[in-house]
Amino acid sequence: MSEGEVFGFLGPNGAGKTTTVRILCCLISKSSGVARVGDYDVGNDGDSMKIRKMIGVVPDNVGLYEALSAYKNLDIYGRLYGCPEPKRKENIQRMLTMLELWDKREVSAGTFSKGMKQKLAIARALIHDPQVLFMDEPTANLDPEAAKTVRDFILELKREKRTIFLNTHNLDEAQRICDRIAILNTRLMATGTPDELERMVGSRRIVIKVERISDVMLDAVQKMFQEARISVDGEQFSVELPDAETKTPDIVQAVVQAGGRVHFAGVVGSTLEDTYLKLVRREQ
Amino acid sequence: MRFSQAWIVASKDFSMFTKKRNILYTIVILPLLITGLLSGVTWYIQHKGSGSVSPAELTTLLPAFTFFYFILAAIIPTTIASYSIVGEKVEKSMEPLLATPTTDGEILFGKGLAAFVPAILAVLGTSALFMGLCDAFTVEKLGYYYFPNESSAVVLFLMVPLGVVVSVEWNVLVSSRVSDVRIAQQLGSLMVLPFAGIYVGGEIGLVPLGNTNDLLMIAAVLVFIFLLMLYAVQAIFQREAILTRWK
Numbered sequence: 347m348s349e350g351e352v353f354g355f356l357g358p359n360g361a362g363k364t365t366t367v368r369i370l371c372c373l374i375s376k377s378s379g380v381a382r383v384g385d386y387d388v389g390n391d392g393d394s395m396k397i398r399k400m401i402g403v404v405p406d407n408v409g410l411y412e413a414l415s416a417y418k419n420l421d422i423y424g425r426l427y428g429c430p431e432p433k434r435k436e437n438i439q440r441m442l443t444m445l446e447l448w449d450k451r452e453v454s455a456g457t458f459s460k461g462m463k464q465k466l467a468i469a470r471a472l473i474h475d476p477q478v479l480f481m482d483e484p485t486a487n488l489d490p491e492a493a494k495t496v497r498d499f500i501l502e503l504k505r506e507k508r509t510i511f512l513n514t515h516n517l518d519e520a521q522r523i524c525d526r527i528a529i530l531n532t533r534l535m536a537t538g539t540p541d542e543l544e545r546m547v548g549s550r551r552i553v554i555k556v557e558r559i560s561d562v563m564l565d566a567v568q569k570m571f572q573e574a575r576i577s578v579d580g581e582q583f584s585v586e587l588p589d590a591e592t593k594t595p596d597i598v599q600a601v602v603q604a605g606g607r608v609h610f611a612g613v614v615g616s617t618l619e620d621t622y623l624k625l626v627r628r629e630q
Numbered sequence: 631m632r633f634s635q636a637w638i639v640a641s642k643d644f645s646m647f648t649k650k651r652n653i654l655y656t657i658v659i660l661p662l663l664i665t666g667l668l669s670g671v672t673w674y675i676q677h678k679g680s681g682s683v684s685p686a687e688l689t690t691l692l693p694a695f696t697f698f699y700f701i702l703a704a705i706i707p708t709t710i711a712s713y714s715i716v717g718e719k720v721e722k723s724m725e726p727l728l729a730t731p732t733t734d735g736e737i738l739f740g741k742g743l744a745a746f747v748p749a750i751l752a753v754l755g756t757s758a759l760f761m762g763l764c765d766a767f768t769v770e771k772l773g774y775y776y777f778p779n780e781s782s783a784v785v786l787f788l789m790v791p792l793g794v795v796v797s798v799e800w801n802v803l804v805s806s807r808v809s810d811v812r813i814a815q816q817l818g819s820l821m822v823l824p825f826a827g828i829y830v831g832g833e834i835g836l837v838p839l840g841n842t843n844d845l846l847m848i849a850a851v852l853v854f855i856f857l858l859m860l861y862a863v864q865a866i867f868q869r870e871a872i873l874t875r876w877k
């Protein structure tokens with residue numbers, strides 16, 4: 347992944363998402379292969395400390411010190427990361443203000459809602475201005491409102507051009523937040539932008555809805571694009587073609603010339619969900 | 631090993647302890663209670679007892695009382711260390727802590743300090759109070775201040791610190807295997823048995839506790855146990871094992 351990118355790691359439970367994050371964060375060792383964070387090798391004892399210094403981690407369990415205040419939780423981690431006191435104070439104030447928690451800075455983290463705890467855990471991971479932020483399913487187990495709050499905060503971080511590695515099994519979340527996505531199911535199965543992954547499992551289709559369907563118009567379309575696969579569904583038909591968007595006007599013209607009245611014409615494609623399910627099921 | 635990192639871990643635990651009433655009771659109330667009890671008995675047997683206690687009997691009784699602080703050294707870290715480690719497991723706060731640029735050794739040392747410092751302060755503070763009170767109660771009969779003396783110095787400055795660290799190590803071992811603070815405290819408190827055993831053995835003549843050399847021998851055994859357990863604790867307190875194998 348490159349700097350400033352939000353990279354999504356999609357996979358079912360047990361796919362190895364958390365294990366991958368733990369390996370990249372030098373928490374557990376890898377059995378084989380090569381991984382690098384910045385200029386440092388994961389697995390090299392000498393580099394482990396440097397990697398841990400340059401990253402922030404939001405684990406799947408927030409792991410806050412519930413008896414301590416929000417401020418104290420952040421302060422401890424700022425000190426552990428070697429953040430100098432003036433910078434630490436400034437960062438804590440900035441983070442808590444951004445998260446709308448500044449007024450509750452002296453309140454025990456244990457009294458916070460799940461969403462607030464998750465936001466505080468993200469702030470904790472950012473307290474030392476890390477170069478890379480690893481997040482392990484940050485919206486899992488949150489109610490829709492809390493999940494939205496956290497998602498909005500991640501989008502805010504994206505606007506700040508933070509480099510984020512996001513573990514999730516929420517397809518919608520991945521699609522909305524990530525610049526690129528990798529699909530994993532114990533091994534890496536596909537990588538690409540959400541658009542690229544959507545196109546991966548099938549060509550896009552042009553859907554034409556007409557007043558009355560006829561064989562003449564279907565023949566006209568087939569004659570124009572011999573490689574096209576045409577399927578009929580009631581008074582609409584779809585034409586599966588590579589590069590569907592550019593061919594839509596020609597198809598509409600062929601239908602009209604064949605005497606058809608077009609009510610709707612548009613391109614639909616496979617979704618990220620289609621790609622995800624196809625890849626994951628194939629693996630299973 | 632950076633002491634500063636370990637101290638941050640320890641000071642975080644100190645902040646947590648101030649919010650936990652049962653830990654405060656163990657650190658403050660229990661030693662004060664024992665001190666009150668032992669001082670009270672010392673006062674009572676001289677002023678209200680049926681027969682007067684001879685100076686020879688007093689000089690046998692007082693070192694035995696001092697030995698209670700050695701047992702206390704095993705009790706106090708049980709509550710603190712088990713909370714310090716199992717508490718992190720319960721709150722699932724170990725992973726973010728392990729993800730910081732802090733070594734396993736620094737975290738372990740920090741956890742040890744968090745249990746050691748309050749325990750040693752509580753034992754030494756209350757034992758000083760006990761010795762002061764005993765001196766006040768017994769100086770008339772003995773004709774001199776019994777405390778401080780060589781034996782009490784060995785108990786308090788050698789055996790007590792060793793007792794605390796061995797107890798901390800035992801509690802780290804126990805904490806790695808359980809995921810409930812109370813169970814950890816119950817199993818951790820088993821460490822009191824050998825300490826109490828030494829005391830009882832001394833009283834019935836099985837373990838020689840009569841002079842400073844005997845105490846130094848026990849301290850030497852404690853050093854051996856400390857090193858043995860340190861090896862076991864270091865082996866068990868590895869970040870990968872904590873995340874994947876600890877219960």
